[in-house]
Amino acid sequence: MEIELIEIRDFIALYPPFNILDENALNTLPKKLTIRYFRKGSIFPDLTLDNKNLYIIRTGAVELRNQQEQLVDKLSEGDIFLSKDASDKTSNEIKGVCVEDTLVYLLGFEDLFLLQNEFNDFDRQFNFSVNERLRHAVELSHSADMRDLSAMKLEVSELTDRQPVIVDAVTTIQDAAKLMTNEYVSSILVTNNGKLVGLLTDKDIRTRCVAKGLGYDEPVSSIMSTGLETVLDKTLLSEALLLMTRNKIHHLPVMKDDEAIGILTTSDVVRHLSANPTLIATDIYKANSVDALKKISARLPELQLQLSLSSSTAKHIGEVFSSITDAITCRLIELAEDLYGKAPVEYVWTAGGSQARNEQTSHSDQDNALIISDELQPEDEKYFENLSSFVCDGLDACGYIYCPGEAMASNPLWRQPLKVWVKKFTHWIQSPEPKALMLSSIFFDLRPVYGTFSLFTELQNNVLTQTKNNEFFISHMVGNALTHQPPLGFFKNFVMVQDEKHKNTLDVKHRGVVPIVDIARVIALDNGIKATNTVERLDYALKCNALSVEMHDNLIDALEYIGSLRIRHQAKQIRAGLDADNYLPPEELSGLEKNHLKDSFSIIKTMQHFFESRYPSARIR
Template sequence: MTDALLPNILQFIGQIDPFDKIPKNALRTLATQVQITYLGKGEVIDLCTAEQEKSLYIVRTGSMEQRKVDGVLRAKLGPDDMFGFSVLGKDASSDKGYRAIAIEDSLVYIIPQTALQTLFSAHPDCAEHFASQAQVRLKSALDVVWSNKEKGLFIRTVGEVASGRVAVVTADQTIQAVAHEMRMVQRSSCAVIYDNDTIVGLITDRDMTKRVIAHGVAIDRPISDVMTHSPLTIKPDDLVLHAASVMMQFNIRNLPVVEDNKVVGLLTTTHLVQNHRVQAIFLIEKIKYAGSIKSLASFTPERQAIFEALVDGRVAPEVIGKVMTMIMDAYTRRLIQIAIDKLGPPPCNFSWIVAGSHARNEVHMLSDQDSAIVLSDSATDNDRIYFNHLAMIVTNGLASCDYPLCPGKYMAATPKWCQPVRVWKEYYKKWVSNPEYERLLNISVFLEIRTIYGNSEYETTLRDALHSNIRNNREFLSTLVNDAITTNPPLGIFNNLVLEKSGENKKTLNVKKYAINLIIDLARIYGLAVECDLSATDERFKAANSQNALSDDAFKNITGAYQFILSLRFSHQLEALKQGQKPDNNINPDSFGSFERKHLKDAFRIVADLQEAAKVRFGSR
């Protein structure tokens, strides 16, 4: 390369992520080693052969596509795009390689691996941006977008805030012995009570005053006589915000922190007051005591403000989903109680269940209503009339609070979705045994369910029935795969290749249709394959990974891709809200810089790879 070309090369690569993060002197040194090659249409750079020198390639002009050894499309590339990561790292031996083919005349810059290694030796922080593994690059990208500084309570876990001091006793110990353990040994305001290996009770210092001293109970009596039975507990990796919501909902001051049935700490209301004051907690509290639907509807701007603060504050996407879900839960529970106050006590046992993003704890500003009512098998026709009225009050109330009605009418107010347990079990049996289009659509909505009010045992019964039916008809998973792969991720995001062709969203990328939904579908399939009882997308992938249905690499890849795509979606929606526009899922690719383009291509390729893996594993026809 002649010195005359150096300024042009520097100017070009200096504005491309991640070269824009390299110190200027180091970038100039690297630029002097750039090689330039011209490829005519149809010419190939073959990265399948060991003889090919390891290098990083940047498309300067033109366009190319990557093809795997078997000819399957890996990605499409345009100006500013890079390839060659997978043959640079230590894991390159596990990569079968691919061919990069010019689909029009193209100018390509080549940076030899030796030049990059010299850069990494001098500047180790740069290495992650050029990592050979996609999940490392995506994590690096998320670390840039979602800074770990000053995120506050929203991402603090219970384990970070809770006290390690908690008394652990057995049910046959005396009241006096337990009081001694609490006061003199652990100096804890609370004791957790076991019977064999099971947590059976809880006692606090306040309970001791009210139940023992005030009533003159003999202190040589067993603690089981005065304990609170079947106490609520929390996990160390749960959000503090979730714990606070539970404490307010059930009016409790102490939550034992339990991991693998072992008490590891205690969370108290004092911990919350001492550590943080968070707007979302107070919104949930206000919702809980709202006296009317009109009052609830007045909180909508505050809910939007919380969403904006979370996204603006660079909180992780999964945390944003959980916080917004807790708020929607609070609205729904309060509306159910308002309906019961108006209609009178329920005539029989029931469960209000939610589906879709609400069930997955992935609520966002565009989430609509997906719900159903499961009734006791003893329910009469008159009982069903009562619940139809209740459902109308709740669903219309949610609509007044800016949670849109479901366009497909998958709501408890639709009589078909307000049925006894036995009818729901028949639904699942019919859907799994013969999943025609309409039935497949029905079960796709109700493949994730979560109880937010009423008898939670009905949810367990229905989930067990679903798993049992799938166990007896393994072809159902194959059908789900066939449906999930009818849409492919956008392996090219330039020259309008994957953009909407008409309508008001013309020339935009629907990130929900072409990416987020595909990942959710794959999570459903892998989750059902291992009979996972959890609904969240990341939890389903985690369950599949723990049962060896999904490799460690595939798990890290797909969860990293999901979080990165969600982060872009939330940022896009935030920008719309700030401009007073209605948020949507349609992003104009012209707004992508090289940073977003590069990492989106990683993410889309990961989704395509997992679609292929699912086809192989579950026998897609």
């Protein structure tokens, strides 16, 4: 290649789909391009001239609008646009206008086809439909197998994350100490003719050298530990732990094919065990005070970090955290019962919102309610007030902050006998006022956590009988579900939102997760589905033909993709010592991720249009 075109190559190499091309393909690409300039205000692309070209925006901006003049996309530096073959009558009429002076690189279809033939991943970017691209992305992000997080089944190699530092036996103590300082390690391995002969720790230098007044020029062999116990990379963590405890040792060289690949230390083990969901649950049931529970819940952000590093799915992480919240709730109720005695009448503690849906992350508000038996006597009310306050205060202390909308059992409104609950729901369903609809996201997602579950089942059956095929109520719910619209996509490092100013951050929860959750709830109520989890609701919806296979699969992929980005964003914040939130800055996303997100948004949009057209009265609201 002409070395002088490197600048054009380097630009193209930054952006998908070209960023997956190999060196050779990238080097030959610039010569295949032509350059065009579009003045601000001109029609894009210039239909009188070509087409059959792929456009790559070099500088400038282009707005694309559909036949209804609605903005569908805005292209900026690095974005691509595929001009439609003029003979293709099926293509949607999308019109573009340059809103800035725009310089573009064009690649002809013939050259594009050659690249598609040569590179599978490149091909995928163009040939696959929106949903297929997204599915592929979801698969890739989980290509590491879902691991069994039970600590005892873990192999030690999964805990040793760095190569061991190795010195020769003749190295002086001082040189070894310098190396340990530079490498930030507290232990190193010692070899003789490549054979592992010993291990040297900070403690050895302190006790066997400095304290004894031994010269720093002595070889490390004079103070190292010998006769080492070692483990193989495939050794189970449980065995390694046993070996360490039995021999009172803190360091274990990890071997693979006669070569040391790492050192397992007790702190590695402790760090791992403390962030293990099973062990956390065990600790919760052993905790004897709110303070003890508070300490345990302080470990939850680390657990989320570990889970996200182990490439767990967003769905799995949601299940783990919701079950931990369940455990903490149950333990708090038991502690309250220790304090106030057994309940005078039967009741059930129910979780609402994301906990009920098994979709919590480490940072969530509390939503809950108490359904009490109709045998409730006025003099019993004090007991349930005490119980609810104790549990809600305890949850708040554990980081599940009070629900800003007061949707908690400590609020007398949501601590009622079954018959009152039935009346409440009946009222909401028969006159779906805005306030009722606002509460719907909490109280139409309820799940029993502790107590007499049959009280809940009775309420649920009653509610679902009323909502099932209730056109009037459902169309109100659809209208409510449509209030959260996904963004159009990204423009530079901004989030593009229809009819609004661009935003600096993407609210992944309200713009991505909530629209899907809302629609799944509507489908569940419409079809009498008992499940609360969004994926499960969608699965049932498929079974009762409320959703097509395609829409079902697309929604699940979009939910998982958005969820995984949310988890990753939160993991990043946790690692930086920040509180996790749902506001994703676009600069955290790669170009490809932005494209996948855009695909996810368009899937949500399609689904919303579908429901909008099925319940036309929903649109008015």
